[in-house]
Amino acid sequence: MNDPASTPDETAIPDTDPVGRATPASERLRRWRLVLGEPAQDACLFVLAGDDLRIDQALTALYDAQDAGGLRGGSGASSPRVARWLGDIRQYFPASVVQVMQKDAFERLDMRRLLLEPEMLAAAQPDVHLVATLISLGRVIPAKTRDTARRVVQKVVDALIDKLEEPLRSAVSGALNRATRNYRPRHAEIDWQRTIRANLRHWQADYHCLIPQTLIGYGRKSRRTQREVILCIDQSGSMAASVVYASIFGAVMASLPAVKTHLVVFDTAVVDLTEQLDDPVDILFGVQLGGGTDINRAVSYCQSLVRDPRNTILVLISDLYEGGVENNLLQRANELVQSGVQMITLLALSDAGAPTYDHRLATRLAALGVPSFACTPDKFPGLMAAAIRREDISLWAARQDIVTVRPGS
Template structure:
């Protein structure tokens, strides 16, 4: 495959097109392209440090010689300078991708245990997941810096999801408590009129309502119990982060009783830490095996009002425990009236690899299993509170597994 201007789909003399091809190809572009200058030179050097081989040329493969492997030396000072360079030359979304590539391809995870490195990185959900997986080996000198990174991401996520979550859930709870035979003072006239427009009497020029819609009386009593049961295996890192934030937001609502349980082959109840989502996340331990059956057994003990309970299992469903017992426990929960939902992921990345057989078995029990984005989660909770068809919700709002 040639790497010169012939690769372009437009005139070879188009300077901007040639510039873009040069930035894409790196050193493989050869002398057929002008060398980058100015800001492009800095950006090209940052890309080369990550994606070009040690001899200055990109590795070749099925991608036709485009940049794909790196020579970024794994020393903290050099990596810290590089992190500063990419933040200067690229937008934050690109910086996050390049950081993730550097950690994965060049095995820079150990450098995240150094405080000066953490001060240089661009905080994001995936970086938090990586840090949480390192808590067991993280030196004391690094923990404060790591907490600050996690705090920054959590604060941003709370700003993103809290208002919508509270509004959606509160609205659903209010709708669920509306009464059909209200006293005169409790009639919601706007909704009553709209519900009875078909009964308009032209000769009387008025609506004669056959059904009154009343306001639900506001109550400080707990109206729903929510159990979030979260798989903390390594592949679920982003889901764990989002789950911790959502659990903290739901726990702040007095009309809900929220429990958060995380599990691998053991089960940890983090409900008492929901006042601070950062503490919640540092209470997790990413990695290890998976025993969904054991987690469900613990979760069953938290259910005291089945018909008022929403049980959300967040897992890729790769069961390391006893599959038959897992499915039996789910069947017991649904038979008792619990609304059980399985989220294959709670993240922006879509459905991960997951156990299709277990997902199909849960669907046969009437339990939807699908990936859910953080933006859709508030609407999902509202739908569950109102006992709408969650299978239909999954089909409309998510990429189903």
């Protein structure tokens, strides 16, 4: 009896049914062949052709590069090949997969130097990771590529603003209106739950009704500053995506008359970018990713910005790997909390999953009343709304299934 593994028969499992549709069995083999690569050719008994072959070549060039002599970063001779590869993955894979493959290519194959060529940059799929790579290269991007780089960053910024602006604007504006009490409300402005609770003593049992002697309503929109928000962002390389999202959110909040927004970035030095909040692209190209971290110095500067502690929200976005004086940082954090400032630490503001951070410092901050947790961009509007309403942020996070750092954990 012949061993089918030693004498593969491509007709053993037909690729199509009598009307030309792929059979379930052949589709499974096709997928396994694409997942496992060329070494699985004989075992899968499936020969790739057409688009499947181009897909396989694109995957091999990235994930089997050492064996296949695939993509190479930093080589002039390889540039046309990389350009074709970037075009292929955009043609054959959805945008979410393209973003992952580009990120893997930058990390695995050291393709960063190729991004200094305008042709390569124009062929790439714009996404947050690409923007993070570009801003990390900001100081070395040559003049011939700078305009292309700015267009790529502008495209990503515009897409993020389209996606994130309205949820943040609605959440913050709504929270501001509800955080302000109005004791002469119009009918549409009445906060019925608070009005009923305030007038329970006026319940008329004989008439089965409540007579509200005091009406409580939501505050009317005001152009005066009702809250001050300070975004303090760690510029270390691991926080790149967080820098991108925080800059977008800062620009949106700065456009709200009732919110005074400050944007501060830091490594071992502190830079106030508040004056550039009208142009997020300028902010991103003003950021210098990498270097050391002095959180204490940054929090000290932010502390100097506080004018009305009870109406100030300080959001520290950092993985908390402190290179400065930790005890001084904790003392400043305690002073801010005791003065009435609502201080929150976001260990990451991105979709990248669970971040790496200094657990010990996070637990010490939590003991002072500074909640620490990671936050995805879609949750950030709700977070700001909860902070404006002066809710317990740890309870808000729990309702969102967000795990916060606990004191002593």
